Amino acid sequence: MEQTKALNALEPYIALTKSASALRAAADLVTQATSNPNTHVFAELLQAPQIQALNQSPEHAPYFTLLEIFSYGTFADYQQSASALPSLNDAQILKLRQLSLLTLARDPHNLSYATLQDNLGLPDARAVENLVISAIYAGLVEAQLDPRHQTVQVSSVSPLRDLAPNSIPDMLTALRTWSGRCTSTLADLEAQVAGIREAARLRHEEAQAWEQTQARLVESQRGADNNSTSTGAHSHGQSRLIDAAVARLRSGPRNGKRSSGSLDPEQDSDEAMDVDEEEPDDTEAGAGSQGKKQRASRRKL
Template identity: 70%
Template sequence: MEQTKALNALEPYLALTKSATAPRAAADLVTQATSNPNTYVFAELLQAPQIQALSQTPEYAPYLQLLEIFSHGTYQTYTTAQTSTPSLPPLNDAQVLKLRQLSLLTLARNPHNLTYTNLQTTLGLPSPRAVEELVISAIYAGLIEAQLDPRHQTVHVSGVAPLRDPEPNSIPSALAALRAFSARCETTLQDLENQVTTVRSAAISRATEKQTASQTQAKLLEDQRRADTNASALGAHTRGQNRIIDAAVARLRGGGAASLGVQSRSGKRGSGSLETSQDSDEAMDVDEEDPDEGDVGQGRKQRQSRRKL
């Protein structure tokens, strides 16, 4: 946007070059263009034949040099050129402000150049306050995006407008820098593609492993469920068999005890009968004894008493 605005501001001066056939007119055109507050690019004006013709006139040749300084030089370049070229045209206030603003654009490429002390020395400013005023004017003109840091005496620049013309013979070096930058970009893109491929492969591997693990887990759960079902069925059958066996054993034990009880009772009865028979036999033996040794009557009494019994 700023570049378009600067080119539009330069258009009237480009049109005037067609009629500036005299060196004096061309020199005045240079002064007017560099004093305009909206012109910041001068490459097209510098390439105009009428402006280049100033180099053929020693009196007005310094105007061509002045336009070159405004195109791609700095305020320090101007002060140095004044030493070697005393005829260099003096700057009016508008030109001084314009050249210092353009110099700030060049210095902003390196953050180490943006201390108050360095800017004050490089731009020929009398005080730190003048440095701040210059930076503020550049910000309002849309030349830079910056913040002032008075505590640390530093200017923090976050953006610079592309309003400086390239220096002569700087195209090959610029192309070399661009090629180097392009090569670094291609290398970075290749590294990123490799990393993306690696990440995708890892993601696919993790997804495959997760799917396999899920399938294995599902199979194990199904096998466990079937095993639990079979175990439940087998356990119920076994418990039923155990109950039947326990009942049969209980019946067997109950029947054996009953028979044993019958046998014991019969045995007791049998033993009782035997004893009774023995007593009877003894009694009979007593009855059948010969009564020679006792009284016959006494024997009768004994028999009667036994009979009563």
């Protein structure tokens, strides 16, 4: 979008080169094109035959060099040869500084206030901030000022700089290096993803094994509880029988009668009471009180 706008702004000057037969007219086109605030790319203008002819004239060659600086150079390049180049008006100075900011923004280390001030020929930090703000409003960059840390944080740069001659091999090298880093990064990410998946699989298997172990322990405990319950009930029944037999043996034969073969202690107790009740009273009439005491003691037994 920005490139289309810049090319449209350059079209009138390209058309005027066809009628600029004199070198002076061609030099004036260079001044006009570089002063326009909407022109940011100049490769097509540089390739025009009338502009190429400027480089053949020692008098007008500095205009051709100036157009090259606006196309792919920086403000520092202009300062190094300022004495041999045409003077810049205010519009050209602002334009060249803005274009230089696009080049410097490719490297984050160049975005400190001090570095920008030095490379752009600005007097102070306030001038740096004003230039960055003008570039933002012109749609050349997307950036934020950080006065506290004296830096400019650039998030986006418009592709409005022409390629310098013989810069394609260096660009290809940079692109290959970037591609290699991307490939290495993707390989590392894939390895990390594979490791995460393997760890998740192992955790899932461990969780399943633990659940199965818990299930086996629960079943084993339930079986042990059932066996303990049934064994306890059987022992309780046996103990009742043993208690009844012991009670029968302790009671023994009373009054010439043997106890019945029943193991029920309640039945033995009833029979003992019946025997006591059927026993005749052989006590003398004179010893009535002693006979009553004996009968009472037998009933208790």
